[in-house]
Amino acid sequence: MSRRFEILDLSYDFGGMEQHLFPVVLFGQEEVVLVDCGYPGSLELLEAQLRIHNIQPEALTRLVLTHQDDDHMGAAAELKEAYPSIKISASHAEAPYISGACKNLRLQQGEALQDKLPEEQKAFGQQFCDRYRHLRLVLVDAPLFPGEQFDWGGGCEILETAGHTPGHISIRAADNAYMITGDAAVIEGEKLAIANPEYCLDPAAAEQSLNQLLQYNSCQYICYHGGVLKNSLE
Numbered sequence: 001m002s003r004r005f006e007i008l009d010l011s012y013d014f015g016g017m018e019q020h021l022f023p024v025v026l027f028g029q030e031e032v033v034l035v036d037c038g039y040p041g042s043l044e045l046l047e048a049q050l051r052i053h054n055i056q057p058e059a060l061t062r063l064v065l066t067h068q069d070d071d072h073m074g075a076a077a078e079l080k081e082a083y084p085s086i087k088i089s090a091s092h093a094e095a096p097y098i099s100g101a102c103k104n105l106r107l108q109q110g111e112a113l114q115d116k117l118p119e120e121q122k123a124f125g126q127q128f129c130d131r132y133r134h135l136r137l138v139l140v141d142a143p144l145f146p147g148e149q150f151d152w153g154g155g156c157e158i159l160e161t162a163g164h165t166p167g168h169i170s171i172r173a174a175d176n177a178y179m180i181t182g183d184a185a186v187i188e189g190e191k192l193a194i195a196n197p198e199y200c201l202d203p204a205a206a207e208q209s210l211n212q213l214l215q216y217n218s219c220q221y222i223c224y225h226g227g228v229l230k231n232s233l234e
């Protein structure tokens with residue numbers, strides 16, 4: 001079988017704290033699809049990672065955003081600017097927040113919390129909100145629907161995995177060779193867990209989504225935060 005997917009590794013240094021994000025590239029018959037694209041300002045980092053994996057950035061045909069958080073969609077506008085032919089996809093439910101038709105939910109959450117924060121955390125809260133106020137928006141020109149199937153990555157299906165945000169999606173290989181979880185699951189101590197429960201907009205839905213992902217018993221779970229968890233039951 002031809003190449004199905006590659007996992008990129010975007011590395012950031014936040015004042016000595018290293019953070020890694022793991023976007024995925026899926027190869028289809030006619031499409032080369034990047035899933036999530038890092039924080040604002042990540043274009044050069046992305047281009048370098050693509051080339052390391054022998055993918056020309058010009059070859060990308062589509063960017064799929066699992067949801068509206070800035071570590072996932074931050075570089076979408078700059079990527080679209082540099083490569084205008086790239087289609088931008090996200091779930092139908094998430095698209096209005098990514099394009100700016102609706103106010104970003106993380107910003108709404110941050111603003112609602114700001115007054116309740118203890119004094120020593122107010123500066124952080126303010127910074128967080130400002131980050132989202134300056135987030136560059138991008139038009140979603142190819143919305144996705146749960147259950148939709150594509151030939152990307154050897155055949156895959158779009159899964160609705162609400163909770164972290166209402167329109168969050170994950171991508172499942174039709175043969176369960178892999179699952180791209182987005183932030184519906186992170187790796188914690190060799191297990192899948194709910195990402196940052198304090199940011200989770202609907203904890204009950206997030207729990208349900210995590211269970212859904214686990215039920216597929218995929219050979220490997222590719223988590224945007226944490227990388228790859230191989231299924232030990234194999």
Ligand SMILES: [Zn+2]
Nearest residue numbers: 069071183224
């Ligand atoms: Zn994230």
